[in-house]
Amino acid sequence: MKIAVFAGDGIGPEVTREAVRVLEALNIAGLELVYGDVGGAAYYKHGHPLPQVTLDIANDADAILFGAVGDYSCDHLERALRPEQAVLGLRKALSLFANLRPAKLMPGMEWASALRPEVAREIDLLIVRELVGDVYFGEKGIRTLEDGRRQGWDLMSYAEDEVRRIAHVAFKAAQGRGKKLCSVDKANVLETSQLWRDVVIEVSADYPDVELTHMYVDNAAMQLVKGPGQFDVVVTGNLFGDILSDQASMCVGSIGLLASASLGTRQTQYGTVGLYEPIHGSAPDIAGQNKANPMATILSAAMLLRHSLGLEAQAARIEAAVEKALVDGIKGGDLGGTATTTQVGDAVLARL
Ligand SMILES: NC(=O)C1=CN([C@@H]2O[C@H](COP(=O)(O)OP(=O)(O)OC[C@H]3O[C@@H](n4cnc5c(N)ncnc54)[C@H](O)[C@@H]3O)[C@@H](O)[C@H]2O)C=CC1
Ligand SMILES: CC(C)CC(=O)C(=O)O
Numbered sequence: 001m002k003i004a005v006f007a008g009d010g011i012g013p014e015v016t017r018e019a020v021r022v023l024e025a026l027n028i029a030g031l032e033l034v035y036g037d038v039g040g041a042a043y044y045k046h047g048h049p050l051p052q053v054t055l056d057i058a059n060d061a062d063a064i065l066f067g068a069v070g071d072y073s074c075d076h077l078e079r080a081l082r083p084e085q086a087v088l089g090l091r092k093a094l095s096l097f098a099n100l101r102p103a104k105l106m107p108g109m110e111w112a113s114a115l116r117p118e119v120a121r122e123i124d125l126l127i128v129r130e131l132v133g134d135v136y137f138g139e140k141g142i143r144t145l146e147d148g149r150r151q152g153w154d155l156m157s158y159a160e161d162e163v164r165r166i167a168h169v170a171f172k173a174a175q176g177r178g179k180k181l182c183s184v185d186k187a188n189v190l191e192t193s194q195l196w197r198d199v200v201i202e203v204s205a206d207y208p209d210v211e212l213t214h215m216y217v218d219n220a221a222m223q224l225v226k227g228p229g230q231f232d233v234v235v236t237g238n239l240f241g242d243i244l245s246d247q248a249s250m251c252v253g254s255i256g257l258l259a260s261a262s263l264g265t266r267q268t269q270y271g272t273v274g275l276y277e278p279i280h281g282s283a284p285d286i287a288g289q290n291k292a293n294p295m296a297t298i299l300s301a302a303m304l305l306r307h308s309l310g311l312e313a314q315a316a317r318i319e320a321a322v323e324k325a326l327v328d329g330i331k332g333g334d335l336g337g338t339a340t341t342t343q344v345g346d347a348v349l350a351r352l
């Protein structure tokens, strides 16, 4: 069992280190960790934020644990590390089209939510975000118009097979949960969304046991804070899913708590090959200060064990340890506490 570890930039190495400590503490027989460079470190060492040597490590692994990439504190570097070159490039190269972002209020965590306690208590949803299409991957550029004005443009598009395959993932996820699927789009304005909606409706014929609804993304953003309990599984495109999941994190308590799995179709003898990362970015504003909450990355490691290595019991152990640490009042700065990244990692390890 081989896990590639790509820590990346900013707080990436800090939070990934804690997740690795947790994985190592489980003493999983035959588990091998292979480290690779991505982002700034890779750019300086290899001249590219996602060099071939890193892709080779990724392709050879059963799963990837990923920190974050990007550094807006240095304009030159931020441009060199353009997401489509690094993290988006990796997702695309491995065809990891299905991004699962669960958001559930942990027991006793109402105080941390940006919502009223009685509303916060309702949250238990799964965002299924399409990850390798949409406007993030369309043709783009900045051009000069005939009258001399500059114009930036990004093409939003989805082909029907791209919608169909993510819809199947979402319907199957709904079958395993509350049997409700809400497809979020902007079909009143966007042709891309109209096709999205048509295809999701076509796919729904295969899942008569799942109740399908549709919602425009602006309303969905509002409903997510008004009544999150109405959502079970949400399926949406790359851009909308990116935004809604950051919003969902504050309903749960902090962006430092939300994990993700990015899956494709490649299977190994252990499970589905995937990439696992916190939903947050490299947080340059707190990087290098031992302040970042590593729980999202630790919980991503749990998802890795579950989906890619078939180790459900160990995954559940990690999740229980994180929950126990929170119940016991271990809080990083993102939750209004003072625990450092290392202390949060220690606390989780102590409760494994
Ligand atoms: N998957 C990836 O590699 C991603 C990379 N990025 C990149 O990350 C860089 C920063 O982007 P931002 O928009 O600032 O988003 P961000 O998610 O890195 O940070 C947003 C805010 O949340 C805080 N935060 C994030 N994670 C935290 C944690 N674990 N503990 C405590 N506080 C945390 C940060 O301090 C910041 O105030 C950019 O270069 C961006 O392109 C952004 C999102 C995802
Ligand atoms: C580079 C970004 C699109 C990554 C991001 O914000 C995300 O996947 O949540």
Ligand SMILES: [Mg+2]
Binding pocket: 242, 243, 246, 279
């Ligand atoms: Mg994001």
